Amino acid sequence: MTSSPNHPSHADTTPDLHVDEVHQRIARLVARGRKDLPTEQIALGEAVGRILAADVLSPVSVPPHDNAAMDGYAFSGAALQSAGAELDLRVVGKARAGAPWNGQLGPGEALRIMTGAVMPRGADTVVPQELCQPQADRVRFDRLRVVAGAHCRKAGEDLRAGGLALAAGTRLAPAALGLLASLGQAEVNVRRRLRVAVLSTGDELLQPGEPPRPGAIYDSNRTTLSALVRSLGLAPLDLGPVPDRADALAAALTDAGRQADVVISSGGVSVGEADHTRSALAASGELAFWHVAMRPGRPFAAGVLTGDAGAPLPFFGLPGNPVAAMVSFLVFVRPALLQLAGCGAAEAVAPPLVRARTSRALRKRPGRTEYQRAVLRRVPGALPVVDVALNQSSAVLSAMVAADALVVLPHDQGHVDADEEVDVLLLDTLS
Incomplete structure (x- = not known):
């Protein structure tokens, strides 16, 4: 795969992996790297x-007792069976939430009751007050508008x-x-929160707050990725920027292995002479794969590092372009982190896709899965419409800021006509 220990070959012809295969390989990495994290008792408000x-x-x-679901009058539903058009009952008391009435209703009796109040003995039905005609100590209502057992929440109805x-x-x-x-x-x-080391590679990176310099760009990936990790309830460890040197990257990965449960890097996974991530991973652990048939995010490396005490430590090397890094995280890394953190399998999978219609034609070549940034518009009585961003460059982070959805175009899909149905992943379901 490489022409030297440090520099991958530009002629690498390893085929790009289908996204489904990537998910399967990551599942195997997670199974190897998963461990039972320690537990802790914390306040509910912090959880x-x-x-x-x-x-x-x-x-x-x-609830702990039968209680009224409406303001009205409690009575025995059996009275509805023998009544005429109207039911006329004698009101014998009142119950409020937290202030129960302690008697028992007899035939022909009702209790004025408020929402949440304990149902009295002898009552199993509540007639809403808006259906009633109260007069002094009596109440009348149309019996055909009431069903026995109505508006009574049973004890243990939610949980036993x-x-x-x-x-x-x-x-x-x-x-x-x-x-x-x-x-x-x-x-x-x-x-205990999963500890996720986050680092970025590149001599061109400036840190926010530093003055600009020719040829340099500000590092947005560590901020974005750390925020994504934190939004999942996990603990990001910012290991800072790493220069484009193999020895510096090797030292950073060793440091990460001592502190973290999983490592995420951005940049350095392509085929340039300064892209050392894959070779460093291969030297200090195991490289499982490194390029995916997807857009954005083709250069994506995954494998395991040798962690503390020799334990396998999952590693994900994301692309350097900010949108590609973010999409790769959402599609592949997010479910892996949730599983490593101790989530059940049902909660760690990607949220379900929704169907929508495109507002314009989309260009797409078969042979890769594409995730196109878009804005979803609800249409009353019809499928929602997605407006796909015109600029899908993986370096244009502003289009990701504006987007609330990703249109998912499958591997074998070709061009999409305007008004054609597509699958959509809602971004707000991924936090």
């Missing part, structure tokens, strides 16, 4: 995005005491945290 370390069984039923509330490996989104709070949990047992 968003963290990975649940153990099953949570519900200590209580939710002792039942599984959340499975180990769940990534704790806001709804999951709310569920834990509903069980009275103030703390939660989670995996």
